[in-house]
Amino acid sequence: MNQPVIPDVALVDNTEQRTPLVLVLDCSGSMMGPPVQQLNEGLKLLETELKSDVIAAKRVRVLVVRYGGFDHAEVVGDWCDAMDFTAPVLEADGTTPTGRAIDLALTEIENEKQRFKAAGIAYTRPWLFLMSDGVPTDTWEASAKRAREAEQANKVAIFPIAVGDGSQVGVMGQFSGKGEGGVKRLQGLQFRELFLWLSASMQVVSQSRPGGQAQLPSTDTWSSVPT
Amino acid sequence: MAWRIYAASATGTSHLSKAIPCQDAFAFQADGERLVAVVCDGAGSASRSDQGSRVVADTVTRVLSERLRGDPAVLDDEDVFEASASAAIETARAALIEIADADKASLSSYAATLVGFAGDGQRGWFFHIGDGIGVAEAVSTSEASADEASVVSVPENGEYANETYFVTGDAWRQHLRVLAVSAPTARLALMSDGAMPFAMDKGNTGLFKPFIDPVARYLASVGEDDGSRALLGTLDDPRTHGITSDDKTLLIALRG
Numbered sequence: 001m002n003q004p005v006i007p008d009v010a011l012v013d014n015t016e017q018r019t020p021l022v023l024v025l026d027c028s029g030s031m032m033g034p035p036v037q038q039l040n041e042g043l044k045l046l047e048t049e050l051k052s053d054v055i056a057a058k059r060v061r062v063l064v065v066r067y068g069g070f071d072h073a074e075v076v077g078d079w080c081d082a083m084d085f086t087a088p089v090l091e092a093d094g095t096t097p098t099g100r101a102i103d104l105a106l107t108e109i110e111n112e113k114q115r116f117k118a119a120g121i122a123y124t125r126p127w128l129f130l131m132s133d134g135v136p137t138d139t140w141e142a143s144a145k146r147a148r149e150a151e152q153a154n155k156v157a158i159f160p161i162a163v164g165d166g167s168q169v170g171v172m173g174q175f176s177g178k179g180e181g182g183v184k185r186l187q188g189l190q191f192r193e194l195f196l197w198l199s200a201s202m203q204v205v206s207q208s209r210p211g212g213q214a215q216l217p218s219t220d221t222w223s224s225v226p227t
Numbered sequence: 228m229a230w231r232i233y234a235a236s237a238t239g240t241s242h243l244s245k246a247i248p249c250q251d252a253f254a255f256q257a258d259g260e261r262l263v264a265v266v267c268d269g270a271g272s273a274s275r276s277d278q279g280s281r282v283v284a285d286t287v288t289r290v291l292s293e294r295l296r297g298d299p300a301v302l303d304d305e306d307v308f309e310a311s312a313s314a315a316i317e318t319a320r321a322a323l324i325e326i327a328d329a330d331k332a333s334l335s336s337y338a339a340t341l342v343g344f345a346g347d348g349q350r351g352w353f354f355h356i357g358d359g360i361g362v363a364e365a366v367s368t369s370e371a372s373a374d375e376a377s378v379v380s381v382p383e384n385g386e387y388a389n390e391t392y393f394v395t396g397d398a399w400r401q402h403l404r405v406l407a408v409s410a411p412t413a414r415l416a417l418m419s420d421g422a423m424p425f426a427m428d429k430g431n432t433g434l435f436k437p438f439i440d441p442v443a444r445y446l447a448s449v450g451e452d453d454g455s456r457a458l459l460g461t462l463d464d465p466r467t468h469g470i471t472s473d474d475k476t477l478l479i480a481l482r483g
Contacts, residue, residue: 004457006445010437011466015424017388054469120430122388154386207241207472208389 013058016119019206020061020079020112020126021198022105027068030134030166031092035189039131042191043087049199050082056199057083059206063108067101069094071138075104079112082202098132099140102147102175105130109156124205126156129198133163135171144174151177161186161194228348230257232264233446234478235459239421241472247271250339251419251476252280254288260348261299263292266476268359268419270338270393275330279323279337283394286319287312291345302350309405312354316341316394316403323395338393342380342417346408348482353406356399357391358382358420360427362434365410366483377433378408382420414443415480421473422462447481 023043027036043064050056060082067073076088109126116123128147151158160172160183173180186194238249250269255262267284269276294311295301301311323337340357353361365376383402384391392402416434418426428435442461446454462475 004449004453004460006442006457006461008441009461009464010435010441011425011461011464011470012435012437013424013470014427014429014435015470016429122384124387124389 016121017059017123017206018061018081018116018121019059019124019202020063020109021202022063022065022109022126022128024065024067024101024105024128024130025090026096026098026132026134026163027066027090027092027094028096028134029068029093030164031068033092035133035163036090036092038189038191040087040089042195043090045192046195046199047082047085047087049196050085050202053199053203056203056206057081060202061112063105063112064088065101065105065108066090067097068092071095071097071100073097073101073104075108079108095137096132096134097138097140098130098136098175099138099143102128102130102140102143106146106150106156124208125154127202127205128156128158129161130158130172130175131161131163132167132172134166135168141174147175148177158182159184163189228483229259230262230480230482231446231451231454232257232262232478232480233451233454233458234476235455235462236419236474236476237459237462237467239471239473239475240468242474248277249474250277250280251421251474252277252284252339253417253476253478254284255478255480256288256292257480258292258296261292261295262347262351262415262480263288263295263343263345264415264417264478264480265341265343266359266417266419266478267339267341267394268357268421268474268476270340271473273336273338275332275336276338278326279395280339282322282326282337283316283319283339283341286322287315287341287343290315290318291343295345299347302345302347302352305352305405305407308345308352309354309403312343312345312352312405313400313403316356316399320394320399334395335393338395340391340419341394344408344415344417344480346412349411351408351412353378353380353404353408355380355383355404355406356394356402358384360418360420360423360431362416362427363408363412364414364434366413376410378406379431379433380404380406381431382423411482413482415482417478419474419476421471421475422477424470425467426477443479443481446479
């Protein structure tokens with residue numbers, strides 16, 4: 001059938017919708033050497049992959065929180081759209097203040113939501129990626145409770161990732177509303193696969209529309225999570 | 228002055244790639260100055276939502292048109308109109324419940340949103356559950372610009388942009404919103420959320436002129452069938468694939 005065409009129509013995306021993604025990354029001394037190297041390579045891959053997807057590049061908002069030093073958690077750079085994200089090169093040293101890091105991440109998420117609301121920008125549920133290769137060295141229990149409650153109140157989706165033999169799934173599970181069942185143990189140092197999965201998932205979630213369940217790319221137990 | 232109505236639904240790329248049918252539906256009935264038009268968007272997660280949106284669009288349009296034909300004064304009063312719209316939705320829900328029983332499926336597997344307009348030449352109402360958007364632009368006068376004269380029935384989402392409410396939900400009455408269009412409408416648009424990113428301006432305050440002006444100009448120059456076919460071509464334009472992978476429905480009614 002001959003399709004008539006309407007001339008001169010502008011077709012541009014006026015949507016202002018964002019999907020916040022916070023990466024909370026353990027940079028304690030035990031990450032020194034190959035682990036932090038591969039983590040950095042994974043971050044670089046995440047940058048490339050997100051930028052290669054036209055929709056995700058515009059909609060995913062990235063923030064990196066690094067923790068290590070002397071029980072120190074800090075924001076690396078600032079919130080930015082994926083198209084403007086440059087993967088930081090992280091260095092490993094010091095302790096594992098997981099509690100402080102998660103507090104900082106939850107505060108940043110709430111602040112970003114307030115900015116979205118003030119600017120009238122729609123958003124999807126923020127994702128918080130909590131990676132650790134050890135056990136917390138600060139007083140983390142209250143922070144873990146705050147994280148669990150935030151997730152149970154649907155304020156955020158938390159994905160704890162346990163790396164290596166030094167981490168404990170039991171402890172990591174306390175940072176998730178889904179408990180130990182929500183913890184993913186990284187096989188070896190497959191940060192590359194992890195960040196490929198994360199990028200692919202962000203591409204799905206940032207496009208998701210009402211009533212949908214994001215069908216995430218499967219890596220064993222992570223077949224589907226509500227958006 | 229009579230209405231000329233153009234409408235099309237384009238299946239989203241995410242539906243094509245997974246072999247899911249188009250879950251949007253539209254329906255309309257015009258009778259001289261009187262018009263009832265509805266656009267529904269079936270939930271992506273609901274397995275039978277293509278059927279749900281079809282049944283809701285057709286049933287609500289039919290029942291409300293009959294009501295309007297019998298008693299045009301329905302448009303005079305908000306409470307009376309809301310009751311009439313509720314009754315039409317109730318009829319559609321009853322039809323879905325019957326289908327669900329026969330199919331041994333849950334009502335929620337037919338989940339669909341609804342945005343509709345009912346009016347005559349002088350005034351009208353939007354009725355709306357969930358997302359999608361409706362825009363009525365008044366006959367332009369010398370003192371008011373088109374922007375000032377737009378009435379917009381906005382989407383209702385939860386906290387998150389990917390949450391909304393459905394005709395099939397238990398709380399549908401709470402989420403039914405009606406909005407008065409008190410001036411004569413020259414141009415009406417109803418759309419599913421898939422068409423909003425490019426058909427609406429930033430912040431959803433009105434139709435996006437670089438999109439709607441060429442479209443309306445073209446449609447005004449052709450008949451309804453040709454216009455609807457051309458509209459489908461525009462909604463299917465590969466440039467939209469970088470904007471949304473969702474189904475896209477747009478209904479445009481021009482009067483005069």
